Amino acid sequence: MVKGNYVNAILESKKVATIRLGIVKPKYDELIVHGGGRPVAKVAIESVEYKKVRELTDEDAKLDGFKTKDELIEELRRLYGYISPDDYVTIIKFKVIRKLTDLQPVDHYLGLQVGDVARLGLRYLPKELSNEDKEILIDLTRTNSIRKTAINIFGDLNKRRIVRRLLRKVLNELVRRGIISVSGEGVGSN
Numbered sequence: 001m002v003k004g005n006y007v008n009a010i011l012e013s014k015k016v017a018t019i020r021l022g023i024v025k026p027k028y029d030e031l032i033v034h035g036g037g038r039p040v041a042k043v044a045i046e047s048v049e050y051k052k053v054r055e056l057t058d059e060d061a062k063l064d065g066f067k068t069k070d071e072l073i074e075e076l077r078r079l080y081g082y083i084s085p086d087d088y089v090t091i092i093k094f095k096v097i098r099k100l101t102d103l104q105p106v107d108h109y110l111g112l113q114v115g116d117v118a119r120l121g122l123r124y125l126p127k128e129l130s131n132e133d134k135e136i137l138i139d140l141t142r143t144n145s146i147r148k149t150a151i152n153i154f155g156d157l158n159k160r161r162i163v164r165r166l167l168r169k170v171l172n173e174l175v176r177r178g179i180i181s182v183s184g185e186g187v188g189s190n
Helices: 004-011 058-063 069-080 114-124 131-143 146-154 157-176
Strands: 017-021 030-035 038-052 088-099
Touching: 004 030, 004 038, 004 088, 017 058, 017 069, 030 114, 058 069, 058 088, 114 131, 114 157, 131 146, 131 157, 146 157
Parallel strands: none
Antiparallel strands: 017 088, 030 038, 038 088
16 A cells, blocks of 8 residues: 555656565565555566665665655654664565556456456455355455366356356446546446
8 A cells, every 4th residue: 555645656657666664575476556545556576675774775765756865764754653773674666567547448357367356356345245255356366267266166167157257246346436447338248
């Protein structure tokens, strides 16, 4: 999650890193960036580096969208409180691989991977999902495969239609609520 004022900088590739206090180990190679209460981009992590605060440079600050190291440290202190020069920070460098601000209806899942649709559904629609829906979506976040999820959840490859139907339902609801936007009409129904 990023503050709303960083969204444009990320989308314009002016902010190509995030610096977090402590040792952070991302779980995935690709992440969905959320800002202003909605998903804005999918990014690929290019590198993860650990430094002490005193080792940060102006170049590190610029990667994170700041003009100077001092400006960056001031923002870190505002976010985290007291920071020692010996505290570790994690520098996560990334590149935008897909903007989620205006998706194209190129296929049933708007060009998103099924695992991404599942993560968005779990994050933004938890009250609208049944326990079975959640179980399916959680499995999709792990497998990123309709086939594997059908086998894992139902023990039957022929139950893929249930998984597909849920994905379309989730996408349509995300679009209806304005959480993601699409050029043209809604999500495909095949």
